[in-house]
Amino acid sequence: MIQDVRRLFLTFVLVVSVMYVTGGFSVGGHYFSDFFKVEGAFFQVYFKEMEILLLGSIFLGLSFGRVFCGWLCPLAAVFNFLSPMSRRQTKLDRRWKYATLVGVALLLYYHPSIQLSLPAGVSPRYIAAALLLAIVLSSLIYGRVFCTSLCPVGGWFSALGKLAVFRLRVGEECTTCERCNRVCEMRLDVAHGKSLHECSLCWACVEECPYKAIKLRFILS
Ligand code: SF4
Ligand code: SF4
Numbered sequence: 265m266i267q268d269v270r271r272l273f274l275t276f277v278l279v280v281s282v283m284y285v286t287g288g289f290s291v292g293g294h295y296f297s298d299f300f301k302v303e304g305a306f307f308q309v310y311f312k313e314m315e316i317l318l319l320g321s322i323f324l325g326l327s328f329g330r331v332f333c334g335w336l337c338p339l340a341a342v343f344n345f346l347s348p349m350s351r352r353q354t355k356l357d358r359r360w361k362y363a364t365l366v367g368v369a370l371l372l373y374y375h376p377s378i379q380l381s382l383p384a385g386v387s388p389r390y391i392a393a394a395l396l397l398a399i400v401l402s403s404l405i406y407g408r409v410f411c412t413s414l415c416p417v418g419g420w421f422s423a424l425g426k427l428a429v430f431r432l433r434v435g436e437e438c439t440t441c442e443r444c445n446r447v448c449e450m451r452l453d454v455a456h457g458k459s460l461h462e463c464s465l466c467w468a469c470v471e472e473c474p475y476k477a478i479k480l481r482f483i484l485s
Pocket of ligand 2: 432444447448449450451452454462463464465466467468469470
């Protein structure tokens with residue numbers, strides 16, 4: 265049930281995000297993105313909202329770790345749909361996403377007006393479309409590799425997740441049957457409680473466990 269609701273919601277997030285970035289459709293002469301009082305390209309929108317996004321993401325990450333990746337990321341619907349089609353689940357080191365996070369942070373710090381330095385005729389939307397295509401192809405071939413190992417946003421929330429106050433815990437009821445591991449979209453060793461700061465709180469393992477051994481706990485409880 266929760267997974268159905270999540271899939272539906274993620275599809276909604278994806279559709280809204282695509283319309284937001286592309287302008288989508290127009291109603292009464294106003295494009296979809298006009299309703300948010302933004303103009304121009306994706307990167308410009310992103311930079312304008314940077315401070316709010318940063319503070320909001322810190323609050324979210326310190327509360328629930330990678331919950332953004334499981335419930336709010338526009339790409340999560342793409343991953344959920346395409347990853348199961350991949351037979352090859354790569355074991356690319358998960359720590360690469362911290363390197364991409366540092367790379368993106370340095371790029372934003374030293375070139376905050378990156379959209380101005382693009383060659384004439386190259387819209388940031390083309391770059392966003394090319395990146396999206398690469399992510400879609402990688403999902404088809406290698407499963408959820410971008411999310412687990414390369415995404416800088418995933419790196420950001422994984423780092424914050426190490427300090428998150430609400431986390432999944434596996435209780436004493438666990439028999440290590442590992443059914444939870446088989447449904448984990450982040451490919452975590454849930455049964456042995458490993459790397460749970462990478463958990464997207466998708467809730468699949470909680471629903472799957474026949475012994476109700478997995479619970480969301482406040483860190484001080
Ligand atoms: S499904 Fe439940 S009992 Fe089985 S390993 Fe996971 S937490 Fe333990
Ligand atoms: S640990 Fe459980 S809730 Fe977290 S991502 Fe894996 S299946 Fe989803």
